[in-house]
Amino acid sequence: MRRRALLQAVPALLLPRVASAVTYDPVDRGRAVTFPRDHGAHPGFRTEWWYLTGWLERDGAAPCGFQVTFFRSRTGHADANPSRFAPKQLLFAHAALALPENGRLIHEDRSARVGPAGVRFSETDTALAIGDWSCLRDAGSGRYAARIAGRELDLAVEIAPPGPPVLQGEGGFSQKGPRPEQASHYYSRPQLAVRGRIAGGRGAARRAWSVRGRAWLDHEWSSTLLDERAAGWDWIGINLDDGGSLMAFRIRARDGGVLWSHVARRDAQGRPRAESAPAQWTPTRWWTSPRSQARYPVGFEVTVGADRLTLEPLMDDQEIDARASTGGFYWEGAVAARVGGQPAGRGYLELTGYAAPMRL
Amino acid sequence: MRLEGVTRAFAPGQPLFRAVDLTIRAGERVALCGESGVGKSTLLNLIAGLDVPDAGTVEVAGIRLDALDTEARTRFRRDTLGFVFQAFHLLPHLSARRNVMVPLMLAGRGVAVAGAAADAVLADLGLAARAGALPGELSGGEQQRVALARALVHKPALVLADEPTGNLDPATARGALDRIFAQCARSGATLLMVTHSPEIAAHADRRLVLGPQGIAEG
């Protein structure tokens, strides 16, 4: 599944208060996910994202984390408006570098209406751009190229998938809550090989590195909201050292319980492992943000079947301030997984709904 | 001119003088003496119709002043009296000639008549050459002569003079006094002159002394 700040904030931003002529495509259990079509955008759905996260090795420096996300939103703005500035579709992009020596994320974001100024998506393949921020898939090689040129961070990476996409849920239909319409179309691409260059810092403090590493891409689209009782969610996507992958999420209820929980493990060949029981999430360490005052469980013990994964963050402060774009604060950070004290994999942990809804 | 039982007080119960009787005949030249503060000037003001007595009657040239209203007294003054002040009191913005013209102008005689009369009087007093000068440009003696000319130009029946030579040196004062007497005699005017100086008083036909007890011949 997924999740995301958007599920909490963007729908609120985009939902018109008056009845609108806009109708969103429903998530359909019977709809097959097909490629290459479904690499592209689905503008009939309310929200959609391409979520790229991963660990990078740097020359002469400790490993670091990166995140590049493109969100698409369909607003309530009338379809009939012929203006090319009409904000019917919006694109948001978040980019973050988790450099451990920095102690906190270098984060930038962009928001724009689709149409003018080179803000675009494709309905046939992954081709997303907000000006010179882009994420493109080459149809021939199947490789992705991501380019982010910000004030404080610069990133240009080429990403090679080792195999076909992994469809989550039932053939790409991923249930998100107790009601049938609380679902999304969702596929992941684990174990992506990354090569490229990153740079972080401002002015004279800017430093650049050649990088290589492993990443994870999620592509998910939906029109429905979380359950009303939901407070937020916890999500992990781990590239296991054995070539397999682990994706798990749980939707937390406002009353402290768990509304919905799901786990999916694949082996190196992408074959799913049947789980007898949902994953158990036990926080092991908490960290309080000096900015939002939110308290995040940055250390977890996640029990999946017989395995107990211990998650430790690359650094504690990987909170993102997205108040200027999609809204609110959330924690999106690189984590290392251990099983029985031995390194077992690396991936990303996402924690939302811990900060009180904030508004500027 | 007759005053009978005239009483005037500054404030109730503080009379300046009480029940003064005084008679002066036409053409007489009378000096009024008395110590400072006995009311010489007040008496003069009563005779001029500038003040009214608290009790008694004032009659000048057959007119009962105490019975007249303010406007009538103003007319009386204009037609019947001439004034000579110790400080001359010339109008500073008028030339000597125009100062002398004032009484006749006030009497409505017109510029031609008033001017001719003024010229005649000024010539009489030897001031023909200074007629155009402003008071500020005249010497003390000249100012006194202009003041005298102004007092006599309309041929008043009664001339009131309050220390007319008080501001002049003795020599000039003598000449001035002689002129006053001479001019009054020529026009037949009665003269009532307040003075401190016994020497001057001696020149008068009569000398009256005003005291707290009333008027006595001196």
Next chain:
Amino acid sequence: MTRARPARARFTLARLTLARWFVASAWRAQRGRWLTAGAAVAVGIALATAIHTVNRSALAEFQQAIDVVNGAASLQVVARAGTLDDRVFETVLARAAAAGVDGVSPVLAVDTQVARPDAPGERAERLTVLGLDVFRAAQVTPALMPLPEPGDGGAGSSLLADDAVFLSPAAQAALGARPGQTITLRSGLTVATLRVAGGVAAGAGQRLAVMDLGAAQWRLGALGRLTRVDLRLAEGVAPAQAAAALRGDLPPEAEVALPEARAQRMSNLSRAYRVNLNVLALVALFTGAFLVFAAVGLASVRQRAQFALMAVLGADARWTRGVVLAQAGAVSLAGSVVGALAGLGLARALLGIFGGDLGGGYFPGVMPPMVVDAPVIVALVALGVAVGLAAGWLPAREAVSARPVEALRHGSAETALRRLAQPWAALGLLALAALLLALPPIDGLPIAAYAAIACILLAAIAAVPWLVATLFPVLLARAEARGLERPVAWLALARVAQSPGQAAGVIAGVVASFALTVAMVVMVASFRHAVADWLHVVLPADLYGRVPSNAVAGGIPPALRERIAALPGVARAEFTRTLELSLDAARPAVGLLARPLEANAPQARLPLTGPAIAPPPGAVAVYASEPAADLYRLAVGAEVALPLGSARFVVCGIYRDYARQHGAFTLALADYRRLTGDETVSDIALWVAPGTTPAAMLERLRAAEPALAGAEFRSADALRTLSLRIFDRSFALTYLLEAAALIVALFGVASSYAGQALARAREFGVLRHLGLGTRDLVRQVALEGGLLSAFGALWGAATGLVIGLVLIHRVNPQSFHWTMETRLPLGLIALGAAALALCGAIAAALAVRAATGAGPLAALKEDW
């Protein structure tokens, strides 16, 4: 410690005590006089303070209004004419990084009219709607960001809606529209009904609406158009440098406007307003300073004799100076402080009643909060005190100089002032004025001409003693030669003739204020006459209509135009397209009128000021309005670059236009269509066929064409009346202030005579002795006052005529760029002069009657 010190201290103390007695006794004895002086000082400073404060407040708000609409962007790409193709946004964006621009925000600004369904007859309110891309405006012009209502769907659900508009608090108040309600906007023939979804961050005092750019392009009929692109510069990038980098890539219809140019534009825009208010401030300051001088000076003159006596008794100059300055300083300080406070109160009242432009109609929709300009107000108080000190000191100076005894003598007050009875100062000032009049405007403002007016005014006042000393003795001699019988008249005339210095003190205020009044009356009468004439020429049709046109929409399409022309009852229909052109980023936009013109007889439609020429072959004929010709230095035959296609434009004539102060050009509608392809028009002029009235015609038109519901129609008569009413209203406050100045001047006459009644007590006493009745005495003084006021009024009128000519032929062309013929409303001026003389007489009579209660005895007793 030496013994000298206690001795000196004792000496100083004794002197101080003496000074205190002196001042205290002066205060006790002449409390009324000093209070009058203080009150006069207060009135003077209050006037100056009030006008300055109103001026400042309005300008501050105006400046803010300009900045608000522009969102304080550091640089803008704007349209030279009309609107820009919205692809200019991408053009700018492509160059942005290289030019050092790190924020680019496209804007569509549309002037709309708000329909009032509740009050259809009411004049529609104007509302500027800014269409913004919130994602971009947030970086470039955060002040323009819309503010959704709290609880509006969490993060602001209406921000991107296609039907939401956000109104500034002033707009909400003016339109009576609260969030949740809907408003209907008209632009051209386009009608948009939008829901009010919240407020705007900035511009509390400014009527402003913000909505989504895409929604605005669609709803307001401006698809594909922008009016400007706001830019934010990266740190350390100079605007001029960025502008140069951008310019090369821009299409010809776009230009880069620097912030300085915007400030300059704003300054040009508010110029007329400032010129008008500056005149008022000048009048106020003049009147005020004069009042201070007259009041304190007169009070001091009256003490001359006392100071002279003190000098005779051994008071040195320092002591006297101390006393004089202490009392003059005290009274003028008290008066100035009270005046400044009263002035602030007055300013508040004026702002509340007339608004920031004092009824001038320059900034409709702006209600400025009061701005207190503390430094200037302190300076005004200081000026009041300084003038007061000078006024106190000058008359007393002589009393303590070499010849104190002279000052003691009769009439010496007059001799001290007699030196003033020389024409040289006046002639010198007049020569200076002539010199100043020859100078050109400075920075586009007629500063030299104003200085010349000040010189003429000072010359007129300086000439008063000399004129009185020259004129009245002649009058007196004439009167005497004719055998004047009336003693009162004779005395009054003689008195005036011999006191020229005092006369100046009495009537300088009358001369100054009446001169300025007459000048303004002459200028306004000439102006009004010119406007009325002009209105007749420019409004030949019976009925005029205008759709709410703006840069985006001319409004009326060809089909509708033909239907209107074909309506029964329409004898003739003419259409005009009006729009705005930007010829110079530093100047307000000029108007462009495309209307039917006969190539060989343009004077049939335009009030030309001179002969017209035929355009050279291949060139398009345009006609420049007087302001346009003056501002852009165009003569007949000159070429002018208008941003309309690539044609060559030649000025073929110059015409009078009192409506568009920033200039306008007119060209033939056919030429305009050929050059731009714009077939729409915005203005309709209809000639009604015989047998139909304009009202009936209008009814028929409205019934036949419901699309014209938003159009404003007026008959030519109604338009003329309305124009003249607006004209009159814009001068209402000027009149009010001049009336105040005249009343102050009369107050000066009265206070002078009240003072004189005391100073002249001995003179009055002598006259009473000599047989002048009380009533005659009052009559004499009334006559003096009347004579002097009449003279002051006549002299003031003469001066005012000269100043009026300067206003008409120098100030107006230099600041407004339009000319007019001189009209002299002599009847009105004569009436004013007569009224002034009468009031002067009454003021003098009242003052002297109130002051001569004591009678002649006390008067002569005062002699020492």
